[in-house]
Structure formats: C-alpha cells, structure tokens
Amino acid sequence: MRTRPIILILSFIACIFCTNCGKSGPEPASFRYQQDPKLSHTLPPRADYPAARFIVLTDPHYYHPGLGTSGPDFARYIREDRKMLALSDEILEAAASEIQKEPGDFILICGDMTKDGERINHLRIAEKISSLHPRADIYVVPGNHDVRNPEAVRYTHEGSQGVASVEPEELGEIYGAYGYDNAIARDPASLSYVAEPVNGLWLFALDSCLWRKNRAGGHPVVNGRFSDKTLKWLEDMLIQARKNNKAAIAMMHHGLVAHYPGNEKYYGEYVVDHSETIARLLAAYGVRLVFTGHFHAQDITVKQFEDLPNPVFDIETGSLVTWPCPWREITISVGQTCTIESRFIKAIDSMPEGFSDYARNFALEGTVGLGRDALKKYHVSEKGMDLLAPQIAEAYLAHLAGDEDKPDTVISAKGTGIMGRLVLFFQKDLVEGWWTDLPPADNRLVIDLESSSRQQADAF
Numbered sequence: 101m102r103t104r105p106i107i108l109i110l111s112f113i114a115c116i117f118c119t120n121c122g123k124s125g126p127e128p129a130s131f132r133y134q135q136d137p138k139l140s141h142t143l144p145p146r147a148d149y150p151a152a153r154f155i156v157l158t159d160p161h162y163y164h165p166g167l168g169t170s171g172p173d174f175a176r177y178i179r180e181d182r183k184m185l186a187l188s189d190e191i192l193e194a195a196a197s198e199i200q201k202e203p204g205d206f207i208l209i210c211g212d213m214t215k216d217g218e219r220i221n222h223l224r225i226a227e228k229i230s231s232l233h234p235r236a237d238i239y240v241v242p243g244n245h246d247v248r249n250p251e252a253v254r255y256t257h258e259g260s261q262g263v264a265s266v267e268p269e270e271l272g273e274i275y276g277a278y279g280y281d282n283a284i285a286r287d288p289a290s291l292s293y294v295a296e297p298v299n300g301l302w303l304f305a306l307d308s309c310l311w312r313k314n315r316a317g318g319h320p321v322v323n324g325r326f327s328d329k330t331l332k333w334l335e336d337m338l339i340q341a342r343k344n345n346k347a348a349i350a351m352m353h354h355g356l357v358a359h360y361p362g363n364e365k366y367y368g369e370y371v372v373d374h375s376e377t378i379a380r381l382l383a384a385y386g387v388r389l390v391f392t393g394h395f396h397a398q399d400i401t402v403k404q405f406e407d408l409p410n411p412v413f414d415i416e417t418g419s420l421v422t423w424p425c426p427w428r429e430i431t432i433s434v435g436q437t438c439t440i441e442s443r444f445i446k447a448i449d450s451m452p453e454g455f456s457d458y459a460r461n462f463a464l465e466g467t468v469g470l471g472r473d474a475l476k477k478y479h480v481s482e483k484g485m486d487l488l489a490p491q492i493a494e495a496y497l498a499h500l501a502g503d504e505d506k507p508d509t510v511i512s513a514k515g516t517g518i519m520g521r522l523v524l525f526f527q528k529d530l531v532e533g534w535w536t537d538l539p540p541a542d543n544r545l546v547i548d549l550e551s552s553s554r555q556q557a558d559a560f
C-alpha cells in the first residue's frame with residue numbers, strides 16, 4: 101500500500117458525503133448457484149481439507165538497487181510512499197533464510213512482487229525466490245503494481261527515466277514456475293489460475309487487478325475488480341472442485357472484505373469491488389480461507405452469511421517491506437483445524453540489531469511527516485499539527501501490526517485549534533476505525549474449519 105496521508109486527509113474531506121466508495125460499476129451478473137437453487141444438492145458435499153503446511157508472504161515490492169536509490173525523484177517517492185524499497189533485497193534475503201528452515205508444502209505470494217512492475221525487478225525476484233525454500237512450490241498472483249505499470253522508472257541524480265514494465269503474458273512467462281505452467285486451469289480473461297499444491301486441495305489464485313486500464317503517462321489503477329468473464333470461469337472451476345472432491349482455498353491481492361470500519365468508505369480501492377458478492381460466491385462453494393495483501397496490514401476478518409453454512413476468512417498479511425515486516429505459517433490438520441502463526445523479520449544483514457525499531461520509526465516518522473503536510477493544507481496550526489499527526493500515525497501503525505488494543509481516547513483534539521477540531525469532527529471515524537480490530541485475532545489464531553469457531557492461538 102502507498103502510505104498517503106495527504107490523500108488520506110484529502111479523502112477525509114472528499115468522503116464526507118461519500119458512503120459507498122467501495123462499489124464500482126454495475127453488480128456482476130447472477131451466478132449459477134443463485135439461478136438454480138437445486139445445484140448445490142446435485143454437487144457432492146464440500147470436501148474436507150487435506151493436511152497441509154504452507155507459508156504466506158506478500159507485497160515484497162522488490163526493487164533492484166541498480167535502478168538508483170538517490171536523486172530528487174527517488175527521495176520524493178520514498179517520502180510519499182513509506183516502503184523500505186532500498187532494503188527490499190536484504191529483507192527478502194532475510195525472509196528466505198528464515199523460511200528455508202520451516203517445513204512447508206508450498207508458499208503463497210499475494211502480489212505486488214515489484215516496486216512498480218519494472219521488468220528487471222520481476223526477473224530478479226523470480227530468480228531470487230527460486231531458492232526461497234528447498235522443497236515447497238511457490239504460487240504467485242499479480243498485484244496492482246505489477247503489470248503494464250506506467251510508473252516503472254529508474255532514478256538518476258537529476259530525476260527519473262522510464263524503464264520497461266511487463267505485459268500480462270510476460271508475467272505468466274516470468275512466473276511460469278510459480279503457478280502458471282502447472283496450473284490445472286487458467287482463466288483466458290485474466291492472470292487467474294487454479295493449481296493443486298497438495299493432493300485434494302485446489303488453490304484459486306485470482307488476479308483481481310485492473311492492469312487493462314493502465315495507460316502510458318498515467319497512474320496505475322489501484323482498485324481491484326473481477327470481470328464477468330473471470331467470475332463465470334471462477335464459478336465453473338468452483339463447481340469442478342466440488343465435483344472432483346477437492347477442498348478449496350483462494351489467494352488474491354485485494355482485500356476480500358473490509359478490514360476495519362471505514363475501510364470501504366475511505367480506502368475502497370483496497371477492498372475488491374463488489375466484495376460482498378465475491379465473498380458470498382466463494383463461501384457458497386465452501387471456500388473458507390482466502391489469503392490477501394495490498395493494504396500492508398496484519399488483519400484477519402471473517403464474513404458470515406446468514407443463509408450459508410460456513411463463513412469465509414480473509415487472512416490479510418502485511419508487506420515484507422513495511423513494518424512489522426511479517427510472513428505467516430499456516431497449518432491445516434486432518435482434524436480440520438487451521439492454525440495461523442505470524443513471524444516477523446527482525447534482522448537484516450546490514451542491521452543485525454535494531455532492525456524492527458528502524459522499520460517502525462521509518463513508518464512512523466514518514467506517516468507523521470505526511471500527516472503534517474496534509475494538515476497544513478487545511479490551515480491546521482503548527483501546534484495542532486504537532487498534536488494530531490503523531491496520533492494519526494500511531495493509529496495507522498496499530499492497524500498495520502494487527503491485534504489493535506484500542507486506547508480509551510483514540511485521538512484528542514485538545515489544543516489543536518479550530519481547524520484541527522474541524523478535521524477531527526468529520527474524520528475521527530477513520531482513526532477510530534484503524535484502532536478497531538474486527539474479529540477474529542490477527543496474528544495468532546486457530547480456526548475450526550468444520551464449525552468455523554476460532555480462538556486466539558494462545559488459548560491452545
């Protein structure tokens with residue numbers, strides 16, 4: 101995610117009258133399971149999940165240092181976007197050295213492989229992840245930064261110059277070994293595919309990105325949506341999974357559901373368009389686990405539909421290059437429990453000590469700075485900015501880390517002046533939302549896949 105408090109504060113104002121930013125375009129056509137209520141009775145019951153152990157990481161935003169880490173344009177990019185790009189290579193190496201020690205059947209990477217879709221970055225990370233694990237196969241999907249990105253550039257002392265991005269077919273070739281070549285099926289209308297990483301388990305790797313809309317000279321589209329063609333393919337494959345007695349999980353870049361109150365109102369482009377419809381489709385066919393990225397936050401949110409027997413869990417993982425630099429270990433047992441554990445990169449080669457503090461300060465200071473810039477535009481006083489920006493940044497970081505422990509006062513307007521109070525009057529709900537942890541727990545969790553009850557892993 102781009103950490104953009106400027107946009108955040110602008111959206112503070114723009115969204116005052118907006119209540120439905122997360123919706124975009126007409127609802128998808130109805131599905132077969134809706135048109136034919138008897139369909140579910142003609143299919144075998146949903147299959148049990150087979151035992152599986154796998155690792156999830158996302159948003160590595162690989163950036164080849166040879167593309168430049170100095171100059172005014174690079175400094176501006178970093179200032180407006182708080183990813184630790186200059187350390188992405190080292191962080192990936194550190195993650196690999198940890199992940200290699202873990203048993204694992206497969207690895208999921210939920211998109212944003214690169215800074216901005218640069219071909220050289222795709223080629224480099226594809227090579228690097230080949231040694232991520234000695235045995236586990238890797239499966240990737242694209243993120244909003246990865247395909248046909250007009251902002252693929254190299255940085256110079258003077259500014260920046262465009263470099264080649266990748267077209268969708270190239271992405272399928274570059275990551276051929278990571279899902280595309282051995283797919284059971286590929287969607288002709290997107291970069292989605294289905295694979296069988298473990299016998300009896302189908303992985304629905306879904307391309308939720310709108311790279312078709314990216315135009316030279318413009319900005320890449322951030323929001324996500326599935327076309328009607330892709331949704332038809334998806335439902336056909338979900339039916340195939342049931343007919344073949346395969347349990348199903350899914351992965352995609354965009355959030356399946358809102359991860360905090362206000363997510364769709366203020367940051368609708370981080371939740372897939374028509375999220376309710378998509379979540380219902382997956383839940384209707386017994387998909388209970390969906391792995392996502394995009395917002396760079398550790399959050400698990402569950403969606404239960406009254407008329408469906410099982411809920412669907414959206415297990416969002418934070419970015420490798422944004423504090424707290426997490427990855428997850430998932431264990432599904434034959435007893436139908438799913439245990440989710442989170443790990444964090446705590447050291448890199450150049451910072452064997454203090455990396456976590458560095459990463460947190462990098463995110464915090466950047467967010468405070470951008471918050472101040474934004475508040476300034478609304479003529480909030482110097483003192484008001486000093487008081488408000490750190491509080492906004494702390495709320496944001498609390499959401500990035502997950503398991504938010506909401507304080508009694510999420511933000512105080514005391515001493516911030518008239519403009520400070522005005523901004524808060526309209527937009528306190530976003531700060532409140534970041535401090536609000538929708539159930540269940542975010543970092544350690546056990547889910548009973550049969551009853552769909554869940555407990556924090558500590559309780560076991």
Ligand SMILES: [Fe+2]
Binds near residue numbers: 101161212243395
């Ligand atoms: Fe990202």
